[in-house]
Amino acid sequence: MTKQLNYIILATAIIVFLLLQLPYFTTIQYPFRLLGTWFHEMGHGLTAICTGGSFKYLEIYENGGGVAYFTLTNRFLPLNIGKAITAMGGLLGPAIAGALLIAGAKNARSATILLRLLTGMIILSLLVWIRSYWGVIVLGAFAIVFVGITFLKNKNIEVGTLLFLGLQSILSSYLQLNYLFTKQFKRGGQIQNSDTQAIAENTIGTYWMWAIIIILISFYLVVKSIRFYFRK
Numbered sequence: 001m002t003k004q005l006n007y008i009i010l011a012t013a014i015i016v017f018l019l020l021q022l023p024y025f026t027t028i029q030y031p032f033r034l035l036g037t038w039f040h041e042m043g044h045g046l047t048a049i050c051t052g053g054s055f056k057y058l059e060i061y062e063n064g065g066g067v068a069y070f071t072l073t074n075r076f077l078p079l080n081i082g083k084a085i086t087a088m089g090g091l092l093g094p095a096i097a098g099a100l101l102i103a104g105a106k107n108a109r110s111a112t113i114l115l116r117l118l119t120g121m122i123i124l125s126l127l128v129w130i131r132s133y134w135g136v137i138v139l140g141a142f143a144i145v146f147v148g149i150t151f152l153k154n155k156n157i158e159v160g161t162l163l164f165l166g167l168q169s170i171l172s173s174y175l176q177l178n179y180l181f182t183k184q185f186k187r188g189g190q191i192q193n194s195d196t197q198a199i200a201e202n203t204i205g206t207y208w209m210w211a212i213i214i215i216l217i218s219f220y221l222v223v224k225s226i227r228f229y230f231r232k
Helices: 003-019 023-050 079-104 108-128 133-152 155-175 195-202 207-230
Strands: 054-060 066-071 184-187 190-193
Touching (some): 023 066, 023 155, 079 108, 079 155, 079 195, 108 133, 133 155, 190 195
């Protein structure tokens, strides 16, 4: 794929992305907000597995929120470190996903592979982990759309789709800024610690210090992925 075509596809994805942020497209934005929640909660769950725990299930709510249910052990790491890393996994999930999607759009072959992997992961989560009505409906719709795009076998559409999804994932990282700088919140009538507070309690520092660190890491990942996309 030529560099000029890369610029055209990226510019198109950015224009479509920006248009969808206008208030007139609130309804269209909604599914992508839930996709960002899926990246976040899957980040928690998959990180829990990697630290030696288990990922039970996740729920995605109508208001765009969600929660992942998992258990942690000290099989691989001290329990407090496992808790901190799992909390961080959810916060960095959208940024990591966005960076991978943008980097994967570098050429047609990697775009096809990555789109299929993303579709497979969504289907796997539907079968194994998602336990909420809204999650099943919205993520099921995404899976159907992505399968349809794969069958079209149009490389430019696949690359454009990955770029758009990558940008949308980055936006979901930006939308969680308020949550990053929140110490506690109320869910189901109970006060719970935020993810940044969970990291601080199980390591060192304060929740706002870890919020800044998460933002810096996310920004670094995004910049590196865009530079990789344009690298010859």
